[in-house]
Amino acid sequence: MKIAMVGSGYVGLVSGACFADFGHEVVCIDKDQSKIDRLHDGVMPIYEPGLAELVGTNVKAGRLSFTTDLAEGIKDASAIFIAVGTPSRRGDGHADLSFVYAVAKEVGANLANDAVVVTKSTVPVGTGDEVERILSDSGTSHKVAVVSNPEFLREGAAIGDFKRPDRIVIGAENEFGREIMREVYRPLFLNESPILFTSRRSAELIKYAANAFLATKITFINEMADLCEKVGANVQDVSRGIGSDGRIGPKFLNAGPGYGGSCFPKDTLALLKTAEDYESPVRIVEAVVKTNDTRKRAMGRKVVDALGGPDEARGKKVALLGLTFKPNTDDMRDSPAIAIAQTLHDAGVNVAAYDPEGMEIAAPLMPEVAMKDDPYAAIDGADAIAIVTEWDAFRALDLARVKELAKAPVLVDLRNIYQPDDVRTAGFEYSSIGRA
Numbered sequence: 526m527k528i529a530m531v532g533s534g535y536v537g538l539v540s541g542a543c544f545a546d547f548g549h550e551v552v553c554i555d556k557d558q559s560k561i562d563r564l565h566d567g568v569m570p571i572y573e574p575g576l577a578e579l580v581g582t583n584v585k586a587g588r589l590s591f592t593t594d595l596a597e598g599i600k601d602a603s604a605i606f607i608a609v610g611t612p613s614r615r616g617d618g619h620a621d622l623s624f625v626y627a628v629a630k631e632v633g634a635n636l637a638n639d640a641v642v643v644t645k646s647t648v649p650v651g652t653g654d655e656v657e658r659i660l661s662d663s664g665t666s667h668k669v670a671v672v673s674n675p676e677f678l679r680e681g682a683a684i685g686d687f688k689r690p691d692r693i694v695i696g697a698e699n700e701f702g703r704e705i706m707r708e709v710y711r712p713l714f715l716n717e718s719p720i721l722f723t724s725r726r727s728a729e730l731i732k733y734a735a736n737a738f739l740a741t742k743i744t745f746i747n748e749m750a751d752l753c754e755k756v757g758a759n760v761q762d763v764s765r766g767i768g769s770d771g772r773i774g775p776k777f778l779n780a781g782p783g784y785g786g787s788c789f790p791k792d793t794l795a796l797l798k799t800a801e802d803y804e805s806p807v808r809i810v811e812a813v814v815k816t817n818d819t820r821k822r823a824m825g826r827k828v829v830d831a832l833g834g835p836d837e838a839r840g841k842k843v844a845l846l847g848l849t850f851k852p853n854t855d856d857m858r859d860s861p862a863i864a865i866a867q868t869l870h871d872a873g874v875n876v877a878a879y880d881p882e883g884m885e886i887a888a889p890l891m892p893e894v895a896m897k898d899d900p901y902a903a904i905d906g907a908d909a910i911a912i913v914t915e916w917d918a919f920r921a922l923d924l925a926r927v928k929e930l931a932k933a934p935v936l937v938d939l940r941n942i943y944q945p946d947d948v949r950t951a952g953f954e955y956s957s958i959g960r961a
């Protein structure tokens with residue numbers, strides 16, 4: 526089957542490469558000429574483990590190609606996926622659907638055969654109805670079904686998630702849509718990944734509900750961590766204790782500096798806007814958004830405290846280890862590191878940083894931070910070291926070398942990757958999250 530993927534970012538490129546790997550013929554389309562040029566040269570526009578190899582293999586096999594020409598790319602495609610960005614709209618937090626609608630218009634104007642148009646972008650309830658209206662207004666004479674197929678992959682583990690998903694959600698309003706989508710996902714069906722067929726509106730809401738629930742779980746354990754610090758408990762024991770209950774589950778219960786990334790912040794905001802529009806408030810999510818926002822700067826203040834408080838901190842130097850919102854990605858969107866660095870800067874603290882993949886993207890977002898080539902260069906002369914992202918490279922730092930290079934042996938572990946006793950025995954003043 527021929528598949529067109531409009532938007533070749535994180536989701537479009539990974540999904541397109543995986544569909545090609547399943548044997549479909551896939552054309553990835555993007556309006557960003559430089560991105561398409563780089564892909565033609567075998568250069569990945571994002572860092573994602575295994576992606577370069579997967580793309581290379583499938584390009585070589587003739588199943589995967591790239592273009593900026595949408596009309597050409599969608600020709601003969603039975604499924605046309607929309608995988609463009611849906612960022613927060615400036616000013617009000619609604620999802621900005623202008624990219625999705627622009628693609629729908631262009632598809633309508635260029636459709637040359639019957640096809641299913643699939644929104645893979647995360648879009649608010651009712652977007653599929655509007656895409657359907659746009660396509661019908663285009664006057665196309667071809668049979669079109671509009672389907673919602675939200676994506677649940679995680680950056681850093683995207684290929685595995687796409688190929689072995691917990692479930693595939695397909696919101697379709699007619700049999701034509703369901704039939705094509707069954708064909709698209711047949712290889713996964715054979716892998717016994719459950720396919721959940723729903724209405725289009727339910728599918729659209731499932732994605733937001735899933736992200737809001739996960740954001741809630743993270744925020745819940747973060748507040749438990751604060752309480753642990755006050756009452757002398759250990760949040761990792763609390764996580765294990767509640768997570769081993771099958772009704773709760775162990776995932777997303779690692780306390781940290783707050784959630785960030787390309788999805789949770791914007792999707793929780795967009796869900797609040799939908800709830801507001803429909804006068805059906807989701808107060809739990811309102812609290813989650815507020816709590817998470819304030820947490821990021823609070824983490825900056827925690828580092829200031831480790832320096833001896835605001836008066837002592839001024840003029841001192843902090844090394845930030847990790848900048849991306851999580852490991853194994855170069856994505857800096859809404860990373861807690863941005864707010865932490867800003868809080869430190871506001872407190873008159875000089876900041877040096879190292880991240881294995883994120884520095885190129887981070888540099889313009891945090892111009893006041895000195896980017897260094899390796900963790901030890903960042904640590905050199907630092908009055909405190911803060912671990913912000915749990916990259917493997919930071920799990921086994923040479924503590925003797927760290928102590929020698931740093932001006933003061935102060936370690937703030939915002940990801941709880943070290944054992945307090947080990948670090949204290951090595952002579953560090955150590956603080957972490959939710960471990961008294």
Ligand SMILES: NC(=O)c1ccc[n+]([C@@H]2O[C@H](COP(=O)([O-])OP(=O)(O)OC[C@H]3O[C@@H](n4cnc5c(N)ncnc54)[C@H](O)[C@@H]3O)[C@@H](O)[C@H]2O)c1
Pocket residue numbers: 531532533534535536537554555556557560608609610611624627628645646647648676677678679680787788
């Ligand atoms: N990143 C994730 O982990 C993730 C996971 C699940 C769902 N999603 C959702 O998937 C969608 C895409 O996210 P992303 O992270 O891949 O975004 P992205 O910004 O990495 O990629 C979007 C791409 O779309 C292209 N584009 C925009 N308008 C276009 C047009 N008219 N024609 C052709 N190409 C166009 C852009 O140039 C860009 O390359 C969003 O709705 C997001 O919420 C993302």
